[in-house]
Amino acid sequence: MSIFITVAIIFLVLMIVYQIAQASEYAAALRATEKERQKKTNYIMASLLVAFFFFGLYAIWQCHFSLLDRMLPKSASLQGEAYDMMFKVTLITTGIVFFITHALLFWFAFKYKATDDRKTSFFFAHNNKLELIWTTVPAIVMAVLVAIGLRNWMTVTSPAPADAHVIEIVGKQFNWIVRYPGTDKVLGKRNYRDINDATNVLGIDQKDPASKDDIVAQNGEMHLVVGKPVKLIIGSRDVIHDVGLPHFRLKMDAVPGITTTLWFTPTITSAEMKEITKNPNFVYEISCDQMCGKGHYSMRGTIIVETQAEYDKWLASQAPYFAPAAPAAAPAADSAAAATPAVAVK
Amino acid sequence: MSNEAIVHGVHDAHATHADEHHHAHEHHEQHFFSKYVFSMDHKIIAKQFLITGIIWAIIGALMSVFFRLQLGFPDKTFPIMEKFLGEWAKGGKLDPEFYYALVTMHGTILVFFVLTAGLSGTFANLLIPLQIGARDMASPFMNMLSYWFFFLAGVIMFISLFLQTGPASGGWTTYPPLSALKEASLGSGTGMDLWLVSMALFVVSSLLGGLNYVSTILNMRTKGMTMTRMPLTIWALFFTAVLGILSFPVLLSGFVLLIFDRSFGTSFYLSEIFIGGKALPNVGGSAILYQHLFWFLGHPEVYIIMLPGMGMASEILSTNSRKPIFGYFAMIISLVGITVLAFLVWAHHMFVTGMSPFLGSIFVLLTLLIAVPSAVKVFNWLTTIWRGNIRFTPPMMFALGFVSLFISGGLTGIFLGNSALDIHLHDTYFVIAHFHIVMGVSAFFGMFAGIYHWYPKMFGRFMNKPLAYIHFFITFIGAYLIFWPMHYEGIAGMPRRYYDYSAWESFKNFTSLNAFISVVVIVVFFAQLLFVFNFFASIWKGRKVTTQNPWGSTTLEWTTPINPGHGNWEGDIPEVHRWSYDYRDDGHGNDFIPQTTPLRPGEEAH
Numbered sequence: 001m002s003i004f005i006t007v008a009i010i011f012l013v014l015m016i017v018y019q020i021a022q023a024s025e026y027a028a029a030l031r032a033t034e035k036e037r038q039k040k041t042n043y044i045m046a047s048l049l050v051a052f053f054f055f056g057l058y059a060i061w062q063c064h065f066s067l068l069d070r071m072l073p074k075s076a077s078l079q080g081e082a083y084d085m086m087f088k089v090t091l092i093t094t095g096i097v098f099f100i101t102h103a104l105l106f107w108f109a110f111k112y113k114a115t116d117d118r119k120t121s122f123f124f125a126h127n128n129k130l131e132l133i134w135t136t137v138p139a140i141v142m143a144v145l146v147a148i149g150l151r152n153w154m155t156v157t158s159p160a161p162a163d164a165h166v167i168e169i170v171g172k173q174f175n176w177i178v179r180y181p182g183t184d185k186v187l188g189k190r191n192y193r194d195i196n197d198a199t200n201v202l203g204i205d206q207k208d209p210a211s212k213d214d215i216v217a218q219n220g221e222m223h224l225v226v227g228k229p230v231k232l233i234i235g236s237r238d239v240i241h242d243v244g245l246p247h248f249r250l251k252m253d254a255v256p257g258i259t260t261t262l263w264f265t266p267t268i269t270s271a272e273m274k275e276i277t278k279n280p281n282f283v284y285e286i287s288c289d290q291m292c293g294k295g296h297y298s299m300r301g302t303i304i305v306e307t308q309a310e311y312d313k314w315l316a317s318q319a320p321y322f323a324p325a326a327p328a329a330a331p332a333a334d335s336a337a338a339a340t341p342a343v344a345v346k
Numbered sequence: 347m348s349n350e351a352i353v354h355g356v357h358d359a360h361a362t363h364a365d366e367h368h369h370a371h372e373h374h375e376q377h378f379f380s381k382y383v384f385s386m387d388h389k390i391i392a393k394q395f396l397i398t399g400i401i402w403a404i405i406g407a408l409m410s411v412f413f414r415l416q417l418g419f420p421d422k423t424f425p426i427m428e429k430f431l432g433e434w435a436k437g438g439k440l441d442p443e444f445y446y447a448l449v450t451m452h453g454t455i456l457v458f459f460v461l462t463a464g465l466s467g468t469f470a471n472l473l474i475p476l477q478i479g480a481r482d483m484a485s486p487f488m489n490m491l492s493y494w495f496f497f498l499a500g501v502i503m504f505i506s507l508f509l510q511t512g513p514a515s516g517g518w519t520t521y522p523p524l525s526a527l528k529e530a531s532l533g534s535g536t537g538m539d540l541w542l543v544s545m546a547l548f549v550v551s552s553l554l555g556g557l558n559y560v561s562t563i564l565n566m567r568t569k570g571m572t573m574t575r576m577p578l579t580i581w582a583l584f585f586t587a588v589l590g591i592l593s594f595p596v597l598l599s600g601f602v603l604l605i606f607d608r609s610f611g612t613s614f615y616l617s618e619i620f621i622g623g624k625a626l627p628n629v630g631g632s633a634i635l636y637q638h639l640f641w642f643l644g645h646p647e648v649y650i651i652m653l654p655g656m657g658m659a660s661e662i663l664s665t666n667s668r669k670p671i672f673g674y675f676a677m678i679i680s681l682v683g684i685t686v687l688a689f690l691v692w693a694h695h696m697f698v699t700g701m702s703p704f705l706g707s708i709f710v711l712l713t714l715l716i717a718v719p720s721a722v723k724v725f726n727w728l729t730t731i732w733r734g735n736i737r738f739t740p741p742m743m744f745a746l747g748f749v750s751l752f753i754s755g756g757l758t759g760i761f762l763g764n765s766a767l768d769i770h771l772h773d774t775y776f777v778i779a780h781f782h783i784v785m786g787v788s789a790f791f792g793m794f795a796g797i798y799h800w801y802p803k804m805f806g807r808f809m810n811k812p813l814a815y816i817h818f819f820i821t822f823i824g825a826y827l828i829f830w831p832m833h834y835e836g837i838a839g840m841p842r843r844y845y846d847y848s849a850w851e852s853f854k855n856f857t858s859l860n861a862f863i864s865v866v867v868i869v870v871f872f873a874q875l876l877f878v879f880n881f882f883a884s885i886w887k888g889r890k891v892t893t894q895n896p897w898g899s900t901t902l903e904w905t906t907p908i909n910p911g912h913g914n915w916e917g918d919i920p921e922v923h924r925w926s927y928d929y930r931d932d933g934h935g936n937d938f939i940p941q942t943t944p945l946r947p948g949e950e951a952h
Binding site: 002003015018025041048060119120149153192195237244252256260261291300 | 445516517523532616619625667668674706710714722728729732746753754761765770812819822837838849855872879889
């Protein structure tokens with residue numbers, strides 16, 4: 001019932017507003033001729049547009065400085081540093097174009113409003129020289145931006161260095177599962193048909209010797225070593241997800257049936273970032289950036305970037321997913337292997 | 347231009363046939379149903395598209411108000427939502443499942459039903475015959491079918507809103523496997539089936555319409571109306587139709603494969619999936635294949651939405667500046683450029699799907715190339731108003747707003763089209779801000795400009811002006827207030843399509859901003875109701891049009907009677923002697939020369 005009353009009230013208000021507006025239009029028609037009214041309207045509207053322009057510039061300024069402290073801290077990866085630089089170049093370029101075109105738009109609108117002074121406007125139908133200028137100049141600017149973009153794109157998508165840590169991250173509705181290859185630096189094979197939510201969340205092939213020491217973190221927590229390149233092997237168990245790494249300026253889809261990869265070099269540890277952001281609760285987060293169902297917004301993972309020593313200590317405390325017969329021997333072997341430079345057995 | 351010249355005009359080749367048609371309807375009282383419901387008059391069909399579009403726009407916008415309430419105030423409850431949404435908003439708290447359904451429906455409705463059917467359906471139908479000098483479309487019957495297929499698509503989509511499991515909720519792009527498996531989401535059950543059926547009907551409607559528009563423009567122009575004398579609206583609508591004809595079938599093929607995967611056990615898009623506690627037998631499909639098929643339409647779709655607005659803005663800027671459009675040919679060439687490139691850039695929506703980086707770089711290059719014809723258009727619009735005699739009528743306000751929004755939204759496309767920048771911005775609020783400004787609000791401004799400008803032709807009355815100005819300023823300021831700050835959220839990595847951000851350390855500091863945006867959304871929503879009311883009330887109460895050519899326009903639609911009947915012109919169709927933008931001194935104190943005025947002795951055609 002109340003819904004009808006609400007709709008009826010809205011309708012009534014609109015009707016009253018319309019009647020008032022209608023009356024004011026007729027009253028204006030009685031007071032002045034069509035021409036005088038149009039002249040007055042032109043003046044008011046042109047002025048309002050100019051006011052909009054200046055108010056808009058002020059609002060952009062305000063918006064920018066009030067939100068600045070809420071933006072991401074400086075990039076936490078090498079790749080992201082090039083990203084931030086390129087972003088700045090693009091922002092300045094488009095900012096200049098934005099300002100010039102808008103200044104012209106509102107200036108012309110104000111300056112050339114119809115008045116009694118001018119009878120007819122300037123007949124100016126085409127000019128090839130002008131067209132040529134504003135075809136080639138944007139083309140050249142775009143070429144420069146494309147060049148910068150492709151250079152960065154090639155770097156970001158280039159093959160990962162051979163000494164990169166390999167870590168697998170798999171999405172499922174609605175959390176992330178992280179797998180580390182363990183001491184042998186090789187991830188065991190997996191088959192989606194072997195998945196079992198209780199005993200084998202990733203469908204890891206237990207017959208594969210490489211899977212014996214694999215470590216699985218079901219809480220979506222990923223440990224990385226600062227300064228050490230990491231290669232993510234990205235997969236999905238069900239629908240498409242996306243590994244979003246805003247602090248590292250990277251992102252890659254997790255597609256069922258397809259393995260995607262992404263590599264980067266973290267440069268700032270979590271502890272350092274807490275100081276940089278002056279936020280003791282700071283944490284690198286993995287967001288799911290591809291809609292994956294009703295829990296999409298809660299599909300959160302975290303990344304802990306730490307020093308080699310901290311990482312080794314953490315790794316030593318982890319048990320392989322398939323508990324081995326003699327767990328006591330494992331930690332020693334782990335740290336020994338981590339200390340020697342990684343020669344991946346591929 | 348008086349009707350005398352029209353009556354004495356030269357007989358047109360196709361006028362004879364149309365004349366019979368015309369007279370048959372002219373002198374007999376038509377039944378209500380054949381006149382207003384199953385009408386074959388292109389003007390009535392245009393109004394049907396428009397009014398249906400308006401109704402869908404209200405529904406779609408109301409949905410956005412609901413999910414903005416959730417986004418702005420995640421810890422509050424709104425009992426009013428329960429009134430509208432029932433079980434889905436128990437106690438005034440939106441259910442996450444239905445949040446995604448609302449987001450999906452908002453996108454589908456606005457992109458397809460409002461900005462495709464509502465926009466080009468309205469103006470292609472209204473303007474093509476009137477501006478090229480034809481009595482009706484090439485096939486009025488197909489034209490009628492086009493509307494009724496759209497109507498049927500709408501009915502099915504509307505029914506899907508009331509399903510117990512809710513409508514489709516996998517995003518307007520409905521990527522499989524999410525949309526293919528009913529285990530993946532509630533909305534992927536019957537809701538998704540109805541969505542696919544509705545969209546398939548919509549594609550049929552769009553193709554029937556598009557084929558009609560193209561054949562009408564190519565074959566039914568009046569004597570003297572060469573292609574290069576056509577108004578830019580017609581050029582724009584022509585390329586819009588071409589885009590639709592060539593890309594919608596690909597979308598349909600994508601849908602058919604999805605229907606097969608959903609119902610007949612095929613594996614086009616499915617591979618190695620473990621869901622609902624069991625492993626599915628499907629192997630070897632590719633979820634990315636769907637994205638290629640979808641975006642092969644999806645990207646041209648953006649231009650299907652943009653081009654009509656561009657055409658109408660060109661026409662309105664020129665008319666109200668009392669100045670010819672600057673660079674008529676450059677405008678046409680840039681439309682050609684945009685049309686061709688629109689087919690070659692689809693994969694820029696897929697930079698982070700793991701596609702080949704080399705292929706990605708080709709798409710970067712082609713994508714940023716579109717900036718060139720777009721820039722040409724902007725500079726030509728600016729030069730058109732330069733040294734003009736600008737009349738700030740409501741349509742002119744919206745056309746100026748269109749240019750501003752097109753610039754703002756277009757420039758952020760340069761960020762997203764560059765894969766190296768997209769890799770961070772992809773699927774964040776930056777994307778939301780970008781496409782809402784450029785193909786949402788900007789396209790809407792083109793549409794509003796068109797509605798205010800051709801309202802006198804549609805209904806023989808004007809819309810109320812003071813309300814139109816209020817509508818303009820609230821919408822213009824509101825659009826920037828809503829979407830400008832969203833860029834910042836996107837740069838900060840805030841993902842789109844999240845129901846609640848409060849658990850995220852990186853994104854929860856935007857709570858107050860989200861609340862601010864939601865408040866503006868509500869204000870802007872009510873401003874749109876003002877427009878809707880103005881639209882409907884003015885049909886009966888608006889100020890009457892007393893002159894045949896109220897805007898002092900050069901084009902043919904203003905040579906028809908104030909309330910044209912079926913057939914448009916009484917007597918012969920006028921002959922065209924000059925291009926459509928002769929805004930200059932005609933020697934009798936007017937600042938424009940209609941297309942029907944013969945060239946003066948010694949005057950050269952443009």
